[in-house]
Amino acid sequence: MRRWTIVFLAVLLLVPFGCVRKKMRYQAEFLSLFDTVTTIVGYSESKQEFTALAEEIKAMLTEYHQLFDIYNNYEGIHNLKTINDNAGKAPVKVDGKLLSMLRFAKKQYYTTNGRMNIAFGSVLSIWHDYRVRGISAPEEAEVPPLELLKRAAEHTNIDNLLIDEKASTVFINDPEMRLDVGAIAKGYAVERVAEILEKRGISSLIISVGGNVRTIGGKPDKKEIVPWNIGIKNPDQESPHTELCSITVKDCSVVSSGSYERYYTVDGIRYHHIIDPRTLMPAVYVTNVTIVCRDSGLADALSTAVFNMPYEEGRAFIEKMDGVEALWVTKDGEIRYTDGFGKLLNGKINK
């Protein structure tokens, strides 16, 4: 009897080892949000558990997607399109989430000395239309006339965006001004969702909306949690190295702005989608800027703003900020980065 008791205890001792299921890596993609690819990477004990979490994240992001949409109406929702449609007409009562994003975006306009301006919609829409036409009919591709751009630029004053906190209303005090939050909305939405998940104790996840990457915790590796390994795409499409480098990060955001995916060509010259508010033309200073900091909304805004600055100006601007690191790829292919960014590098830089 005693012998069987020992055998029973020995087997009991092994039960925890047998029952601890290894967390597996899972990845989900959605194509329906923010006109880009949303990717969720996480470690779960089962596919069902991961799928449920991914669906929940999708639902949260969908709410932001609808609120920040400038092209479509949604029943019962006052979104950015509603605000744009009512420019110069009437204040629009909006959800607190939209109000907070606009307040944050307005603040970033002043922080970046106007290099990131959500009131720049009238100029961006001209470039968007010329780009779409130029891609569909390359032989007829044209650059927008500067006079047309200048007239539109007269309606980009952020101070005409009036936010009434008490009444929860937003009013554009210029009938020809339009909001476009493409430089900030994705990162802002990702950050809000990440905050909710962190409060719930989620500890090992990546959310990426169109390359606005926010990491939560690290990833399990054998018996410890290690930082995530995030690759930075090589802007040189001809290089055999598809990634410029990779960095190891935990609990922070990585966002790039580049000129190599959204563009069209006129007379052999590429015209990309990031428009410099000072020249009203595609920014020509660098090929890629990558920002690393805790807040995904801030990283999103800064990546656009710094892309719109010459390297020296951008570097001086970033080095004044706490907790923000950056990497630049200059026009001639040189790589520059802040000291803190260098400490995150995982291996060498590929040229």
Add this chain to the structure above:
Amino acid sequence: MKYFQKTDGIILAAVLGSALIFLLLNGYFLKGPQDEVFAEIYYDNKLVWRKDLSSAVEGEFSVPGKPDVVFQIFADKSIAFVQSDCPDKVCIHMGKLKKANQFAACLPNKMILKIVSSKEENKSPDLIVR
């Protein structure tokens, strides 16, 4: 009164030894002996094409139902969107893919091209910022 006899110790060691061998074998088969890299094409959330890139043959192809979207496998065993009827051509501008966890997508055509590894603990980045 003796609670623990020599034979009990042998039984205990045998059970623990067996468990250790099981765990090691289990770990080996879970990881798999080799790291293979597959290209996968999804259309409207369904996997419609999958190929081990190391044995893929150079050339262009489309998947059933989407003749206007053309993929190409290159000599260096990379794969890319090379033609599409979408308005912005971002899928083509995303370039060649060949390492695990890389992906490109064509939103208007609801298509995703992604590279996956048979081995979970591969050396590729967890995600690429583009």
